Amino acid sequence: MSSPQVGARFVAGLGDMLVQRQAIIRRLQWIMIVAYVFLLTVPLLLPLPTNADFIWSNLTRFAQFVFWGIWWPFVVLGTALVGRFWCGLLCPEGALSEFASERGAGRAIPSWMKWSGWPAVSFVSTTVYGQLTSIYQYPKPAALLLGGSTFAAMAIGARYGKTKRVWCRFLCPVSGVFGLVGKLAPLHFRVEPEAWRRNSDHPVRHKAGVNCAPLVPIKTMQGASACHMCGRCSSHRGAIRLAWRKPASDIVHGSGRTATWWDTVLIVPVLLGLVPAALNWSNSGVFQVTRQWLVEACVNQHWMSPLSLRLPWWILTNYPAASDVMTIVDAAALILVIAASTVLASCMFLVPLAFSSVILRRRFYVLHHLAQALIPIAAASLFCGLLSLTIGQLRSDGIMIRYVDLLRAATVSAAGAWSVALSFRVGGLYQQLLWRQLAASALFALPTVAFLVGWVAVLLK
Numbered sequence: 001m002s003s004p005q006v007g008a009r010f011v012a013g014l015g016d017m018l019v020q021r022q023a024i025i026r027r028l029q030w031i032m033i034v035a036y037v038f039l040l041t042v043p044l045l046l047p048l049p050t051n052a053d054f055i056w057s058n059l060t061r062f063a064q065f066v067f068w069g070i071w072w073p074f075v076v077l078g079t080a081l082v083g084r085f086w087c088g089l090l091c092p093e094g095a096l097s098e099f100a101s102e103r104g105a106g107r108a109i110p111s112w113m114k115w116s117g118w119p120a121v122s123f124v125s126t127t128v129y130g131q132l133t134s135i136y137q138y139p140k141p142a143a144l145l146l147g148g149s150t151f152a153a154m155a156i157g158a159r160y161g162k163t164k165r166v167w168c169r170f171l172c173p174v175s176g177v178f179g180l181v182g183k184l185a186p187l188h189f190r191v192e193p194e195a196w197r198r199n200s201d202h203p204v205r206h207k208a209g210v211n212c213a214p215l216v217p218i219k220t221m222q223g224a225s226a227c228h229m230c231g232r233c234s235s236h237r238g239a240i241r242l243a244w245r246k247p248a249s250d251i252v253h254g255s256g257r258t259a260t261w262w263d264t265v266l267i268v269p270v271l272l273g274l275v276p277a278a279l280n281w282s283n284s285g286v287f288q289v290t291r292q293w294l295v296e297a298c299v300n301q302h303w304m305s306p307l308s309l310r311l312p313w314w315i316l317t318n319y320p321a322a323s324d325v326m327t328i329v330d331a332a333a334l335i336l337v338i339a340a341s342t343v344l345a346s347c348m349f350l351v352p353l354a355f356s357s358v359i360l361r362r363r364f365y366v367l368h369h370l371a372q373a374l375i376p377i378a379a380a381s382l383f384c385g386l387l388s389l390t391i392g393q394l395r396s397d398g399i400m401i402r403y404v405d406l407l408r409a410a411t412v413s414a415a416g417a418w419s420v421a422l423s424f425r426v427g428g429l430y431q432q433l434l435w436r437q438l439a440a441s442a443l444f445a446l447p448t449v450a451f452l453v454g455w456v457a458v459l460l461k
């Protein structure tokens with residue numbers, strides 16, 4: 001047997017193992033839930049950490065590091081490398097939503113919940129709210145946002161669907177981003193339609209239905225965007241198995257072809273505009289200039305309350321004991337910077353993408369397919385930006401990781417080159433003439449390189 005065949009059998013075996021080990025997976029999910037609830041709630045009872053507290057000596061610092069230094073960046077990385085296993089196997093929120101749904105009312109899913117804009121809207125609102133309340137620094141906003149999201153997931157589970165993860169499929173704030181990043185993964189559950197038909201009289205155990213909790217239409221599933229990789233359908237009808245695929249093949253030949261405006265919104269204004277600004281506003285000169293301008297405008301108008309009014313911690317950051325208070329002017333400057341970055345990214349990327357679509361001589365939907373080619377750079381910039389939280393927390397405890405900034409810059413640059421290469425492959429699907437493909441990719445490369453230059457400068461600062 002050749003080594004690719006051995007590799008294929010090995011991963012297919014891993015997929016089958018997931019079906020056989022559902023009891024162990026469920027126990028693992030309960031362990032994750034207990035750890036999650038513990039790290040979210042116990043820091044609420046403790047005093048805020050001081051400069052003398054370290055990750056290894058203070059539970060609040062440890063919880064911050066687990067949530068924002070490990071969980072958030074490395075789940076993004078894991079999703080790009082192996083698909084959405086986190087969602088299907090370990091996510092405490094998804095598991096709680098499904099457990100609630102097992103005993104819930106089982107109502108039909110309302111049509112408003114199926115609106116395709118929810119992933120973008122919920123990601124944007126939670127990201128901005130998280131910045132306004134300093135979610136990365138303090139346990140109360142973390143408990144409010146994460147705990148509130150978990151409570152909502154359970155409430156939705158208890159009301160809609162039976163043993164399903166309706167929340168994860170339609171409303172989870174990070175589901176849309178994970179769905180995009182998962183398209184890069186070289187692993188997926190492959191459906192073979194021919195085997196499905198052939199095995200219509202397959203033994204009963206395969207004819208029994210599969211409970212796909214995130215409501216993926218298994219028979220017609222393409223790609224791994226919506227699939228949570230729970231493995232429950234592995235070997236169903238002898239037609240589904242965990243399999244290797246070319247990384248990003250889903251972008252070029254799979255679900256990338258049917259991408260919509262909402263996918264493009266999540267990639268361009270959100271991941272390439274809002275996220276870099278949300279992760280770097282506090283170090284940004286633009287923020288300081290905007291803030292100063294707003295302060296002067298308020299003083300000129302004799303409006304003092306936006307400069308001095310303190311709002312509760314659940315509206316704006318308010319920790320006077322830690323000398324950390326966000327005024328209305330600070331919040332307005334933050335929102336303006338994020339909005340400006342979002343508009344800038346939209347103009348910078350969408351105009352060249354529109355021209356590239358014209359050069360490829362196709363209709364407007366090509367723009368959305370080309371935007372999918374930006375997923376590598378968007379995912380890398382998200383991961384490397386989030387790593388700032390990891391590095392910052394370690395540095396404040398005296399732990400330096402050599403060359404990490406160079407590595408981050410190299411990762412984002414390599415992802416940018418990958419994006420441009422993908423745009424060329426996408427162009428090849430719509431246009432035979434080489435010069436048109438090259439011209440479309442050259443246009444695509446312009447904003448990509450500009451974004452890279454700016455992002456690398458931030459990472460190396």
Ligand code: SF4
Pocket residue numbers: 088189210211212213214215216218221226227228229230231232233234
């Ligand atoms: S299609 Fe559904 S059941 Fe199959 S692995 Fe994906 S999430 Fe699980």
